[in-house]
């Protein structure tokens with residue numbers, strides 16, 4: 001929960017609530033982008049790589065940084081854990 | 093250097109290691125012990141073990157594993173509070189997976205679930221809020237745990253719940269803050285820390301300004317670091333270089349993610365929702381003044397403690413545990429009398445054995461015997 005994981009913003013789903021869809025290693029999930037929204041033009045964030053912490057995008061990073069981070073997380077055994085947690089998160 | 097080939101760029105790693113060795117030659121050594129460099133963050137601890145950095149660096153440097161893993165410092169009494177709430181019949185209790193296995197005096201949340209409590213693991217507080225929207229007939233409680241890294245996410249979720257008026261959603265707040273904790277560590281007369289590798293993701297939220305007292309009042313270097321192995325080696329070198337030059341300051345090795353002033357939107361949400369607690373309990377460390385936050389009265393409706401009239405449990409750590417000495421860096425994990433015997437990853441006594449970021453779990457996973465046999469025994 002502390003390391004965070006890189007993902008790529010695919011779509012802004014609700015600009016008022018700062019909600020977006022992010023692709024994290026093939027898993028898609030809804031995230032909040034309030035902490036990286038510097039302007040109201042949220043559409044500019046589409047395609048950006050971000051560091052995700054528990055469903056919140058906390059920092060915009062570049063693609064190379066994202067790739068390196070994913071590699072380290074994979075070696076730490078954290079990627080699978082995060083993806084499983086995302087998939088299994090409290091289904092209604 | 094058998095681990096050096098684990099680096100994507102072993103040549104670069106070798107270069108930094110050489111620089112570390114050269115700089116070390118210019119530092120006056122403490123009497124009869126290695127230099128103690130504390131990595132504050134549990135993520136760094138994990139990375140250090142995974143890449144065997146403690147074996148790569150010269151013997152005169154020792155990593156001391158700090159208290160920066162929120163799961164590891166979660167006191168038993170607080171786990172009991174969660175179990176108490178989870179056992180209320182109308183409650184759906186939601187938590188990050190990491191906290192599920194931490195033992196309390198009435199067992200862990202996983203055990204409460206096995207006894208019939210509705211405990212659910214969530215990836216994000218947003219998922220807990222969604223659960224509350226879908227189950228208006230139930231009370232959804234989220235366990236808000238973590239340092240400043242996760243604090244913005246819970247604050248923003250609570251604000252969203254307040255805006256929508258989701259009345260059946262509340263949080264039990266166990267957020268803790270890094271600066272008072274570092275102050276408590278440094279003011280301990282037994283503290284033998286010579287320099288710090290500072291947390292990357294906490295600093296991404298709070299920025300670097302708050303660390304100034306560490307060099308100013310205590311004369312210790314503090315370098316905020318990323319968690320890739322090369323980041324850590326580079327940061328270690330930056331700490332040593334300050335020592336060699338006879339200075340101490342706050343430096344930022346992780347500037348690609350950590351802005352000097354932190355994240356404005358995150359800080360705003362945190363200030364809106366949270367205020368300091370007079371005191372907060374830590375597993376192993378006891379109570380530390382103003383080291384935690386609670387939900388402001390303006391949001392009392394979303395504070396599970398108020399909503400359910402919870403009387404916080406106060407439970408001492410089991411007598412056999414030496415988690416406190418380990419968290420303070422005074423004892424290596426494998427030297428705890430319970431290590432590998434009463435306390436293992438399958439049957440953890442202390443939280444340091446639960447999380448992959450806990451020093452005891454890391455020692456267990458990455459071969460304590462190996463470490464005992466070489467450097468620490």
Ligand code: SF4
Nearest residue numbers: 415428435442444452
């Ligand atoms: S081995 Fe177990 S009891 Fe001992 S310090 Fe580690 S977590 Fe605590």
